[in-house]
Amino acid sequence: MEFEGVVYKIMPATKGTSARGDWQRQEVIFEMPSEFSRKVCVTFFNKESEVARLKEGATYTVSVNIESREYNGRWYTDVRAWRVQPKQEAAPASMPDMPPVGEEPSYTSSAASAEVDDLPF
Numbered sequence: 001m002e003f004e005g006v007v008y009k010i011m012p013a014t015k016g017t018s019a020r021g022d023w024q025r026q027e028v029i030f031e032m033p034s035e036f037s038r039k040v041c042v043t044f045f046n047k048e049s050e051v052a053r054l055k056e057g058a059t060y061t062v063s064v065n066i067e068s069r070e071y072n073g074r075w076y077t078d079v080r081a082w083r084v085q086p087k088q089e090a091a092p093a094s095m096p097d098m099p100p101v102g103e104e105p106s107y108t109s110s111a112a113s114a115e116v117d118d119l120p121f
Contacts, residue, residue: 001063001064001065001066002061002062002063002064003030003032003040003061003062003064004032004033004059004060004061004062004087005030005031005032005033005040005059005060005062006030006031006032006033006057006058006059006060007028007029007030007054007055007056007057007058007060008029008030008031008039008056009028009029009056010026010028010029010051010054010056011026011027011028011029012026013025013026013048013051014026023045023046024045024046024048025043025044025045025046026043026044026047026048026051027041027042027043027044028041028042028044028051028054028081029041029042030042030060030062040079041079042062042064042079042080042081043078043079043080043081044080044081045080047081050081050084053084054084058086058087059086059087060084060085060086060087061084061085061086061087062081062083062084063081063082063083063084064079064080064081064082065079065080065082066078066079067080
């Protein structure tokens, strides 16, 4: 899933060691601009270089995996980022150079202006 959001806040990193080795987890809060803006907490797991490039207030396109799991009868949802790209600003569409619009051309001559029938049938 992808969404576009503005970095609202970068949380401090949490580090630890497991049987598989060292790990680092960092959460970033994104605000999705809309009429009713919502904030989404996204987890970056072992992606410290990607988090270091993020700037608060900048807009990014974030690709995430969403997973819910149950523990002791309660459900927990995890939103993990797997790619973050800065938003590409759309280049303004340039209009082709066209001559100014003048008057409508006249299709009738002054002598035959009373009997003009330009219908195709």
